[in-house]
Amino acid sequence: xxxxILVFTVFYLISFYNISYGANPEKVDQISKNLRCxxxxxxxxxxxxxxxxxxxKILIQNKIDEGKNDKQIYDFLKSKYGEWIVYxxxxxxxxxxxxxxxLILFVFGAILIIRKVSIK
Amino acid sequence: MVKNIKLISVVSxxxxxxxxxxxxLNKTNNYSPDLNSSKIDFNFKARFLYSNxxxxxxxxxxxxxxxxxxxxxxxxxxxxxxxxxLLNLKSLDKLNIIGINYKDNEINAKKFxxxxxxxxxxIVVDPSxxxxxxxxxxxxxxxxxxxxxxxxxxxxxxxxxDDEKLxxxxxxxxxxx
Numbered sequence: 024x025x026x027x028i029l030v031f032t033v034f035y036l037i038s039f040y041n042i043s044y045g046a047n048p049e050k051v052d053q054i055s056k057n058l059r060c061x062x063x064x065x066x067x068x069x070x071x072x073x074x075x076x077x078x079x080k081i082l083i084q085n086k087i088d089e090g091k092n093d094k095q096i097y098d099f100l101k102s103k104y105g106e107w108i109v110y111x112x113x114x115x116x117x118x119x120x121x122x123x124x125x126l127i128l129f130v131f132g133a134i135l136i137i138r139k140v141s142i143k
Numbered sequence: 144m145v146k147n148i149k150l151i152s153v154v155s156x157x158x159x160x161x162x163x164x165x166x167x168l169n170k171t172n173n174y175s176p177d178l179n180s181s182k183i184d185f186n187f188k189a190r191f192l193y194s195n196x197x198x199x200x201x202x203x204x205x206x207x208x209x210x211x212x213x214x215x216x217x218x219x220x221x222x223x224x225x226x227x228x229l230l231n232l233k234s235l236d237k238l239n240i241i242g243i244n245y246k247d248n249e250i251n252a253k254k255f256x257x258x259x260x261x262x263x264x265x266i267v268v269d270p271s272x273x274x275x276x277x278x279x280x281x282x283x284x285x286x287x288x289x290x291x292x293x294x295x296x297x298x299x300x301x302x303x304x305d306d307e308k309l310x311x312x313x314x315x316x317x318x319x320x
Contacts, residue, residue, distance in 0.1 A: 075281060
């Protein structure tokens with residue numbers, strides 16, 4: 024029994040050590056989830072293990088250590104890599120349709136339903 | 144009549160999607176950004192490959208009129224291909240070629256230079272890749288042409304140089320002052 028407890032404790036400690044060692048700080052995760060990994064299609068910087076993404080995570084950590092806030096970090100990366108790097112695009116003349124189309128479709132659907140109901 | 148409208152709308156939808164996809168075929172998959180700011184308004188510290196001294200980006204691009212920053216690594220095969228073109232550029236007087244050794248083993252990097260020749264006036268190392276990200280780089284190889292006085296990036300090539308790009312680089316250097 025004592026051995027069992029000992030083995031269990033050791034395993035517990037090892038797993039705990041790995042978790043605390045392997046994970047990025049929460050803030051880095053949070054920011055890197057919103058960034059597109061530009062060289063690995065369809066992945067975020069958070070998900071990717073490419074050289075580009077790994078360096079990017081270090082850079083984000085450095086910027087946080089320098090005292091930069093989220094917006095400053097996003098702006099910095101946008102100025103280097105363009106709007107494409109963030110998953111949350113701003114409303115510009117190129118992206119307004121992206122933002123407005125769901126709304127238009129929603130209103131259109133609502134009109135259809137109301138008409139159908141009122142006809143009955 | 145209702146059937147007709149349905150048919151027409153389905154057919155037109157198919158046709159429209161077909162043309163959108165057809166247009167998409169001609170676009171390249173590689174995304175290259177429009178540079179919002181080509182001005183270099185940051186400075187980073189880096190260590191030289193051949194000594195333990197540190198330098199900064201501003202110090203590196205201080206000499207001559209133009210600088211080429213070439214990001215390379217010994218493990219990168221296309222870098223090997225473009226190396227002779229960089230050696231070719233070395234002869235230009237107005238130009239200062241700086242190498243950033245990206246995420247590399249320094250022994251291998253030195254071997255690479257010994258084997259293929261050294262086009263660089265200075266080489267700094269970037270073991271974490273952070274300095275390259277600061278420059279807006281994607282990976283290796285990548286080449287930036289910088290106007291030293293105004294500290295602006297005039298041209299950026301993602302991927303290896305070729306004869307065409309080399310000619311373009313020479314043109315820009317010749318025409319700008």
